[in-house]
Amino acid sequence: MSIILLVITALLFGVLSYYLWIWIYWRRRGVPGPLGYPVVGSFLSTIEHTNPQYLQIREWTKQYGSVYGYTEGTMKTLIVSEMDLVHQLFVTQYDNFYGRKLNPIQGDPEKDDRANLFSAQGYRWKRLRAIASPTFSNNSLRKINLTVEDCAIELLRHIEEQTTGGEPINMLQFYQEFTMDVIGRIAMGQIDSQMFRNPLLNFVKAIFADNRKHIPLIGGVFPVLAQIFRYFMLKFPFLGAANFIHVHKTMVSAVHNRIAQREEDKNNGIEPGEPQDFIDLFLDARAEDVEHFGESNADFSKSSSYNNRQLTTMEVVGQCTVFLIAGFDTTALSLSYSTFLLATHPEIQKKLQEEVDIECPDSVITFDQLSKLKYMDCVIKETLRLYPLGTLANSRRCMRATKLGNVEVEVGTMVQVDTWSLHTDTKVWGDDAKEFKPERWLLPETDKISQKGGYIPFGLGPRQCIGMRLANMEEKILLSHILRKYTFKTGKKTDIPLKLHGRATTQPESVWMHLVSRN
Numbered sequence: 001m002s003i004i005l006l007v008i009t010a011l012l013f014g015v016l017s018y019y020l021w022i023w024i025y026w027r028r029r030g031v032p033g034p035l036g037y038p039v040v041g042s043f044l045s046t047i048e049h050t051n052p053q054y055l056q057i058r059e060w061t062k063q064y065g066s067v068y069g070y071t072e073g074t075m076k077t078l079i080v081s082e083m084d085l086v087h088q089l090f091v092t093q094y095d096n097f098y099g100r101k102l103n104p105i106q107g108d109p110e111k112d113d114r115a116n117l118f119s120a121q122g123y124r125w126k127r128l129r130a131i132a133s134p135t136f137s138n139n140s141l142r143k144i145n146l147t148v149e150d151c152a153i154e155l156l157r158h159i160e161e162q163t164t165g166g167e168p169i170n171m172l173q174f175y176q177e178f179t180m181d182v183i184g185r186i187a188m189g190q191i192d193s194q195m196f197r198n199p200l201l202n203f204v205k206a207i208f209a210d211n212r213k214h215i216p217l218i219g220g221v222f223p224v225l226a227q228i229f230r231y232f233m234l235k236f237p238f239l240g241a242a243n244f245i246h247v248h249k250t251m252v253s254a255v256h257n258r259i260a261q262r263e264e265d266k267n268n269g270i271e272p273g274e275p276q277d278f279i280d281l282f283l284d285a286r287a288e289d290v291e292h293f294g295e296s297n298a299d300f301s302k303s304s305s306y307n308n309r310q311l312t313t314m315e316v317v318g319q320c321t322v323f324l325i326a327g328f329d330t331t332a333l334s335l336s337y338s339t340f341l342l343a344t345h346p347e348i349q350k351k352l353q354e355e356v357d358i359e360c361p362d363s364v365i366t367f368d369q370l371s372k373l374k375y376m377d378c379v380i381k382e383t384l385r386l387y388p389l390g391t392l393a394n395s396r397r398c399m400r401a402t403k404l405g406n407v408e409v410e411v412g413t414m415v416q417v418d419t420w421s422l423h424t425d426t427k428v429w430g431d432d433a434k435e436f437k438p439e440r441w442l443l444p445e446t447d448k449i450s451q452k453g454g455y456i457p458f459g460l461g462p463r464q465c466i467g468m469r470l471a472n473m474e475e476k477i478l479l480s481h482i483l484r485k486y487t488f489k490t491g492k493k494t495d496i497p498l499k500l501h502g503r504a505t506t507q508p509e510s511v512w513m514h515l516v517s518r519n
């Protein structure tokens with residue numbers, strides 16, 4: 001009995017010592033930062049939906065400087081907000097940082113059959129990126145442009161219906177309907193518009209909502225149990241992943257239905273036509289007989305000539321799902337922030353309306369007209385400078401021990417860019433860094449800041465956001481259509497300043513606007 005007690009005590013002591021050792025990881029290395037609490041580290045400060053983690057990180061940067069570290073359970077994260085270090089992380093030291101920060105609950109990016117472009121790393125990422133890239137080429141976007149235009153006109157119809165009595169509307173909700181419609185139609189075979197009656201929307205929205213704090217917590221604090229919990233979580237939706245499982249299952253059946261349809265067409269001698277959506281595009285790259293390619297990342301290097309261009313069925317599902325999730329929320333938020341900034345800066349809104357009136361005089365807005373909207377570009381860029389809503393993705397995992405600035409970074413350490421601080425750093429942007437000034441983007445030196453790592457709303461380097469140009473196109477088309485007819489005006493219900501919340505992305509709670517007709 002006493003031996004059992006002794007063993008248990010020794011085990012407990014060992015486990016506790018391990019957690020304490022990790023907890024003071026950055027202190028041991030002489031790197032400043034918040035300590036938080038033993039075992040959980042700073043998790044309690046980064047996990048609350050009402051206290052967005054990236055705004056918390058910005059607060060810590062004010063306190064600890066541009067390079068500091070914190071722990072979340074066993075996860076060790078170095079925060080950087082210096083332009084030079086960001087450039088090293090994403091570009092010059094890419095080979096040392098080719099993975100992204102992931103919680104162990106998200107699965108093993110090298111083995112998981114559901115890995116997607118966002119989570120994959122090394123060879124696997126390279127293969128997925130090579131297959132997905134043509135989807136966002138100029139030619140593909142030109143075709144997608146027609147669908148986006150169609151969705152914009154449909155949204156305008158809803159706006160008209162719901163603002164006839166001069167009532168304000170929550171633009172965030174309208175933009176979510178729009179982006180969900182676009183991505184549903186281009187990613188997953190949705191035929192017609194389902195605006196304001198899309199059964200999938202609430203499930204996708206809920207993925208970004210606040211009911212799953214225990215999931216990152218379990219993954220971060222008990223990485224050894226993460227895979228077991230993940231297994232049960234995906235089997236039993238009540239454990240917290242119900243919304244994700246629903247979206248995943250919907251995608252699985254959309255992909256399987258399409259495979260069956262293509263088989264039937266083939267048997268009936270019908271030639272495959274042009275790909276209709278992302279499912280078709282990815283199915284064209286599907287391998288018949290492999291379940292997982294099992295690449296080894298051991299000798300991964302940027303210059304490798306690895307060139308397998310095939311996908312497993314589960315990878316097809318994974319790609320479409322990640323495009324649905326990544327493409328829906330981010331673009332709707334970007335539109336919402338632009339709307340808020342335009343309404344609170346009427347002179348800028350007027351200037352933008354003048355540009356749209358001149359460049360887009362006809363009822364249809366063409367792909368080529370979009371490149372003429374120079375001031376619109378400035379407005380969108382400046383919005384994302386002040387509200388870099390997708391900061392979560394601006395992270396990397398150290399894959400080879402190296403040095404970043406003065407800090408020795410060990411394999412497995414995560415590095416997160418504090419994009420909110422970087423984007424308003426007065427050393428980079430000048431004294432007016434916090435002001436909304438789209439004109440700054442007319443100066444050639446501003447674009448140089450982007451190349452040097454000072455402006456990264458879509459990240460930088462080989463893993464830069466693949467949907468950047470699609471998002472830009474959606475925003476330009478929709479804003480042009482709206483601004484030709486209406487002027488955004490704030491009202492009693494508008495939160496000024498915006499109330500921000502969120503975890504994966506940083507979102508306004510609402511963006512209530514009056515849409516005043518220009519006629």
Ligand code: HEM
Pocket residue numbers: 090117118119129322323324326327328330331334389390391393394395456457458459460461462463464465466467468470471
């Ligand atoms: C305003 C809208 C958007 C913002 C602000 C945004 C932001 C970001 C950021 C910051 C990254 C990380 C880049 C890096 O690590 O260097 C990223 C990656 C990614 N984004 Fe976006 N994004 C947006 C729209 C979209 C859209 C429309 C899609 C797809 C339809 C998309 C799909 C992805 C994917 C798949 C990745 C991972 C790329 C990779 O690792 O190779 N995003 N995004």
